[in-house]
Each structure stands twice: as C-alpha cells, then as structure tokens.
Amino acid sequence: MSFQIIEQSPKYDVCIVGSGAGGGMAAKILADKGFKIALVEAGPNFDPANPQQRTQLRWPWESPRRGAGTMRPFGDFDMAYGGWELDGEPYTRAQGTEFDWFRSRMLGGRTNHWGRISLRFGPLDFKRKDFDGKGDNWPIGYDDVKPYYDKVDKLIGVFGTRENIPNEPDGYFLPPPKPRLHELYFQKGTSKIGIPMIPSRLSILTKRVNKKRAACFYCNQCSRSCSVYGDFSSSSVLVNPAMETGKVDLYTNAMVREVITDGEGNATGVHYINKEDLKDYRIKAKVVILAASACSSARILLNSKSSVHPNGLANSSNVVGKYLHDSTGSSRMAFMPSLMDRKRYNEDGVGGMHLYTPWWLNDDKSLGFSRGYHIEYWGGMGMPAYGFGFNMENLNGMVPGIDGETKKAGGYGVELMKDVKRFYGSLVGMAGRGESIPQEENRCEIDKEKVDKFGIPVLKFHYKWTEEEVKQAAHMQDTFEEIISNMGGMALGEKPGKDSSYGLENPGRIIHEVGTTRMGSDPKKSVLNKYNQAHDVPNLFVMDGGSFVSQADKNPTWTILALAWRASDYLADEMKKGNI
Template sequence: MSFQIIEQATKYDVCIVGSGAGGGMAAKILSEKGFKIALVEAGPDFDPANPEQRTQLRWPYESPRRGAGTQRPFGDFDMAYGGWNIDGEPYTRESGTNFDWFRSRMVGGRTNHWGRISLRFGPLDFKRKDYDGKGDNWPIGYEDVRPYYDKVDKLIGVFGTKENIPNEPDGYFLPPPKPRLHEMYFKKGAEKAGIPMIPSRLSILTKRVNKKRQACFYCNQCARSCTVYGDFSSSSVLVKPAKDSGNVDLFVNAMVREVTTDKNGNATGVHYIDKTNLKDYKIKARVVILAASACSSARILLNSKSSVHPNGLANSSDVVGRYLHDSTGSSRMAFLPSLMDRKRYNEDGVGGMHLYTPWWLNDQKNLGFTRGYHIEYWGGMGMPSYGFGFNMEALNGSVPGRNREKKKAGGYGLSFMDDVKRFYGSTLGMSGRGESIPRRDNRCSIDDNTLDKYGIPVLKFNYEWSDEEVKQAAHMQDTFEEIIDSMGGVALGEKPGKDSNYGLENPGRIIHEVGTTRMGNDAKSSVLNKYNQAHDVPNLFVMDGGAFVSQADKNPTWTILALAWRASDYLADELKKGRI
C-alpha cells in the first residue's frame, strides 16, 4: 500500500508515542535534559482544570444521558475518552477467546481515571521462577529499580505506612487518610479471620509536594481527574511540566500506523494519520519510544514490516505480542445489618480505598495455585451515581426477622424512598486482584483481514485462563465469604462456582495487560534488554507495560513509571555519548 505522506519539517531527538504513565515520564525526563521531543497522542489534549473538560463536582443530573453510554463505560463523568469498544476501532478474537481490550484516547491516557493504587513490586515479584519454577525471571531485580521507585514516590506523592512486609516494599509515604466506618468493619472481620489489612498506598496527595499541586479535598471523585492536580495523572503531573520546558511539541489526534525505518532497519520516526483530516504524516526522529500501552505498542511493531524486519519491527524472536497477561479479578458484594439506619454524614474520603489487604500467604505452598492476590474494598455513603439502587426484596430477606414479612419491599414512591434511606450505606464489597502466569500462546497478533477506519490492520487476541487462575479465583471467593461472615455481614447473591470460573473476570477487564514486548537478556526469547531497548533496533525503546516479564499481584503503573525513568536516564546517557 502506498501513501502520500506529509513530512513534518523538524527532526526531533526523540519521538514518543503515547502520553500515559510511561510516555509522560519519558517526555518529562528527556525534555528536562534538553532533548527535543515529539509527543504523539491518539486522542485530544486534556487538562482536568479546563472548564470545558471538567467533570469533577458535576451533579448526576448534569449527565447528558444520565448514565453510562457506549463510549463511556464507567459513566459520563469518568475521565476516560475511550473504552473496551471504540467506534471504527475494532479488534477481533480467536475462537474461544474472551479478551476485552480497553483503550483510552486522550493526553495522559488511562492515568486520568485509574484507581491510583501505587504499589511497588517486591524482590520476589522479579524472581518468581526461582521460587515456584513457573514463568521466567526478570533480567533485573528489585535493587535495580528501587532508586527509581524512590524518585517516583518523591516526585508524584503516594500515601501509606511503613509495614516492613518482605514482598511489599515500603517507600516514601505521605500520611494516609483515616479509615471510614465500613473499612473499620472490614478490618475487624479480616483480622478475626487472620487476614491483614493495612493503609492503602495511593498516589493522592494528603500533603502538597510542590506549589503547582494542591492536596486532596476528599471529594471521592478521582476517576473524574482532579482539577487541583491532587491525584496523579500523567496529563497534569508529567506532560504539563514537560511542555513547560519548551522542548516538547505535542501532536494530538494522531493515530500511529507504523515506525518508519531506513535501509539498515533502524528507526527513523513514525508514520501517523491525523484523525481530524485523515491525512498521513511522518515525524522524523533519532530515537523512537513506544509507550502506547502493551497491546497498542505491539500492534505498531507488528504493522511495521520491512525487508529487514519481515516479521514486524524488533520481532526476530517472534515474541512481540506474546506472553500477554492481565491481572485476575473476582468480586463479591455483601450487606451489613449494623450499617442500616445510620445518620447521614459526609464520609467521601479519597477516590478509592483507605485500607487494603496485601497478599499474605507467600509462605504457603499447598494452596493449589502458585501466585497471589491482594484485596480491594469499597462501600460507604458516597453520592450515588445514576442508576444507583437496590434489590430491595433481596436486602429485606437478609435482615433478621424481615424475610418472613408478607409485604414486598419498596417498589416506588415513598415506600421505596424509605427503604433506600434505611439501606443506604449498608452495602459494600471487595475484589481480588491477582497475578496470572504468563504463557507464550496468550497473545495478540495482526488480523490482516480487518482494518480500522484509518486503514490500519487491527489486533486479534488469543487468550485463555489456566487452572492456576481459576483456582486462585476460587480461593478469593472463599476468603470473601470468610471476611463477610467474620464481620457479621451477609453475602449477596449466589456464591460463584466452577461454572463461572468462580467469578473470574474476562482477561483484559482489569485493564492491567502487560508482557507483549518482554525484556530479557536473550534476544532469541525477548524483545527488549534490561533498559527497555529493543535487541534488534538500538534506537527503539518500549516504555509501557509491554516490557513486563511478569505482573505480580500489584497494579503495574508505579513499575511502568520507575522503569520509564530508568530507561530514559539510560537513553540520555547513550545519546550524549554518541552510542545511539
């Protein structure tokens, strides 16, 4: 296929594709070192303080649809432009695959709406194969990354407490917020069951870290992105200061088709389609960094074919797109009679949990599965979103003495309002988020028979959970019921069983996909070296979750940030020494 490509006049030192955690960090570090950067984003510019884009502190009735729409899967006020399904941007699946791919098209990407759970990987997480014989070790260890975790903590801000748990490394913490009432009940039940709960570690400011960002004012709306920059979003904390350096040109609504190469197969820049006029453009650069998300970066590489790279760029190993894996997830809701009929008061807190349970069974080897999970908790009396309600009959049947009443609960009108007031704040829930074992055949590849609306071949997914992940979900459900029972609650609904994989979510649903361009010391079995540099193409780097060898039970963002900073320092040194 031939294109009439318009070449941008400037040749940049570095072209970065993607402005989320990895791309934003690379842009900030490299621009502040004096390099000229082209930052390319597939969506529009975004600033949560912009009155035209702000959704924080909007009332539910201000929603144009009063609820979630096809393009806003978490509701109209959630700050994610995109979703699992985007008009004109399909993806396909192999038979038997249920992988769901979430994409966020905006400056800052997914960091504008994530849960801000900011956990370091521990020493064990980088070397799991040594412990259980499964998967592969990373080519680096915790001590290699720790200095950069420290830098990320200090730059961005994360609250928490020092706990001295071996595989849950402590960092530089801001004071954590106090537990809310439902969390204190959870803690009482968990401790009775022998399950730890500690203050959460979230990148939300409980104290100011610089003059440009204010502390959280506890509106519980972090998913809407913060107008005072009190939480971490790449758009406001990384991209904004990078642009202020004067060394960054931002290209928005730019859908990258491929990385361009010279006759020797080295990267020369990127070819993108401007989504506003559908014309093709080319950006020239000495170095290309892909940070578009694990699957999007893999897609770009696989579509970047040439005579030197017939299997896709940096893919002599045939590993690009392989070892795709996402966190496991299973959840349960409960009703706590003790929280009925209580006085209304503002207990919003931060936009997320104040307490959580880290994985507590690393020393047990007879669980039937080999990788762990942490537990996240929710509940309380935050403002209901549109569509908020209860199954009043089910709840009334859970209250001692009320299941024998002949009168049906609520329905509509005053009786319904009365029941809502009685039960409001008494429902709560928990979710497990666990580690899956990467497998070579879980992958994304190019579907040459399907194009998106920009004429770019789309991804096809092939992914199956193994018995390891299913057994882990079963353990989650047993743990949930134990906690609920120990705190005097009632589990709602039927307990998920084997027929539903014990409530195990489809892969992709937790939005933690990683591993498609894994790092390693052997170029025959990995795509990147230990500095996120492509083995096959020295002036090509991947600085998103694709570099992960394994996921751990932790959210990946803090590790993406730390590795991107580490790789950017390495790249800057290589450029200054003339080795790239």
C-alpha cells in the same frame, strides 16, 4: 503498501508515542535533560482543570443521560475518552477467546481515571521462577528498580505507612487518610482470621508536594481526574511540566500506523494518520519510544514491516505480541445490617480505598495455585445507588425492625424513598486482584483480514485462563465469604462456582495487560534488553507495560513509571556518549 506521506519538520531528538504513564514520564525526564521531543497522542488534548472538560463536582442531572453509563463504561463523568469498544477501531478474537481490550484516547491515557493504587513490585515479584519454577525471571531485580521507585514516590507523591512486609516494599509515604466506617468493619472481619489489612498506597496528595498541585480535598471523585491536580494523572503531573520546558511539541489526534526505518533497519520516525484531516504524516526523529500501551505498541511493531524486518520491527525473536497477560479479578458484594439507618455525614474520603489487604500467603505452597492476590475494598456513602437484586424476604430475622415482613424492597413514591434512606450506606464490596503466569500462547497478532477506519490492520487476540487462575479465583471467593461472615454481613447473590470459574473476570477487564514486548537477556527469547531497548533496533525503546516479564499481584503503573525513568536516564546517557 505505499503512502503519500506529508513530512513534518524539524527532526526531533526523540519521538514518543503515547502520553500515559510511560510516555509522560519519558517526556518529563528527557525534556528536563534538554532533548527536543515530539509527543504523539491518539486522542485530544486534556486538562481536568479546563472548565470545558471538567467533570469533577458535576451533579448527575448535569449529564444528558442523568449519569447513566451509556456513553462511557464507568459512567458519563468518568474521565476516560474510550472503553472496551471504540467506534471504527475494532479488534478480533480467536475462537474461545474472551479478551476485552480497553483503550483511552486522550492526553494522559488511562492515568486520568485509574484507581491510583501505587504499589511497588517486591524482590520476589521479579524472580518468581526461582520460587515456584514457573514462567521466567526478569533480567533485573528489585535493587535495580528501587532507586527509581524512590524517585517516583518523591516526584509524584503517594500515601501509605511503613509496614516492613518482605515482598511489599515500603517507600516514601505521605500521611494516609484515616479509615472510614465500612473499612473498620472489614478490618474487624479480616483480623479474626489473621488476614492483614493496612493503609492503602495511593498516588493522591494528602499534603502538597509542590506549588502547582493542591492537596486532596476528599471529594471521592478521583476517577473524574482532579481539577487541582491532587492525584496522579500523567497529563497533569508529567506532560504539563514537560511542555513548560519548551522542549516538547505535542501532536494530538495522531493515530500511529508504524515506525519508519531506513535501509539498515534503524528507526527514523513514525508514520501517523491525522484523525481530523485523515492525511498521512511522518515525524522524523533520532530515537523512537513506544509507550502506547502493551497491545498498541505491539500492534505498531507488528505493522512496521520492511525488507530488514519482514516479521515486524524488533521481532526477530518472534516474541512481539506473545506472553500477553492481565491481572486476575473476582469480586463479591455484601449487605451490612448494622450499617442500616446510618447517620448522614461526609466521609467521602479519597476516590479509592483507605485500607487494603496485601498478599499474605507467599510461603504457603499448598494452595493449589502458585501466585497471589491482594484484596481491595469499597463501601460508604457516595452518590446514592439502589437495589439488591433480591427480596426483603431474604432478610427476615436478620435486619432490626423488619422481622416477619414479607414485602419486597422498593415500590414507588414514599415506600421507595423510605427504603433508599434505610439502606443507604449499607452495601460494601471487595475484589481480588491477582497475578497470572504468562503463557506464550496468550497473545495478540495482526488480523490479516481486517483494518480499522484509518486503514490500519487491527489486532486479533488469543487468550485462555489456566487452572492456576481459576483456583486462585476460588480461593478469593472462599476468603470473601469468610470475611463477610466475620464482619456480620450477608453475602449477596449466589456464591460463584466452577461453572462461572468462580467469578473470574474475562482477561482484559482489569485493564492491567502487560508482557507483549518482554525484556530479557537472550535476544532469541525477548524483545527488549534490561533498559527497555530493542535488541534488534538500538534506537527503539518500549516504555509501557509491554516490557513486563511477569505481572505481580500489584497494579502495574508504579513499575511502568519507574522503568520509564530508568530507561530514559539510560537513553540520555547513551545519546550524549554518541552510542545512539
């Protein structure tokens, strides 16, 4: 297919596609080193301090929908311009696949609304095959990445405590916030059964790390992106400083179609569609970095076909798009009678958990599944919500003051107000986030029959959980019930069973998808080398979650940041040597 493409000038040293964790970090490091960069983002510019874009500290009544989640998946004020379904940007699924693909179209991408759980992968996480014989080892180990984890900690800031847990590496931590009341109850429940619960590790500032970022003021609204830059978002912490160097030109609302190559198959730039005038443009660059997210980067590569790369760019291995995997997830809510009729006070804290449970059974090989999970907890007195999904009759004999009552909760007027006040702050919940074993057949590919509104062929997903993940979810649910019982709570609803895969979320719902452009030592079995550089195309790098060989039970963002910094250092050195 031929296009009339408008040439942009000048020619850049580096063109980076995507401004999230990987793209933002690459822009920051390479700009600081003096390289001229084009940063290409599929959505608009964004700054949480901009009064026109700020949603932090807005009241529900300030929304046209009164805070309902009819516009954005996590509510009107959540800072994600996107979702699992985007108008005019479809994707398709093979029969039997329930993969859901979340995209966020804005500067900083999904880092503007994530949970900011900032965990390092441990030594075991890079070499799981040596431990359980499944999947593949990374071509690098913890010691290769540790110096960059250290740098990320110091640059961005993360709170936590040193615990000396073998596969939960300690870092450079800011002081953690103290536990809230509901978290003390959880701590009581876990301690009775020997499950650890330690201060969380979140990239939220409990004290200043530089003059441009203020410390958290505990409004509990990190998902709205912080107007004082007290939490980590790529747009605030990486892209803004990169722009201040004068070395970065930002191209927004630019939907990249493909990487353009020369007659020898080397990258020469990118072809994008301007979403405002719908014209085709080309940016020329000596090096191209894809950091558009695991699936988006795979899509760009698979759409970048040429006579030299007939199977898609950097895809001589036929691995691009394969080994797609997401974190597992299963959750449970509970009611705490002892938290009824609470005294009202401000315990908002940070926008996330103050305590969490790291995986505690690495040495137990009798579980029926190979990889572990951590547990995240929530509760407290945030914006009031109401409703249990069952009648007050279920609580007879358990809730002080209502023994013998058979009335249903709620109603209207005064009765509703009484119930809301009575139950406010008494709901808690927990969720497991676990590691799945990458499968070659779990993949995304180009759908040959469908294009998006920009004329770009879309992705088709193939994905099924295995029994490993289902058994892991069953273990999560058993653990949740035991914790709830030991903390004096009541689990809400029926316990998920085998018919629902024990509450196991659809793949893609945890928004941790990785693995589509995996790194490895063998070019026949991997897309990238250990520095995120394409085996087939030396001046092409992928610096997002696509490079992951396996996803630990940890959230991937901290590792994306560390690997992007490491790869950027390598790229800069190779360019200065004239090797690229």
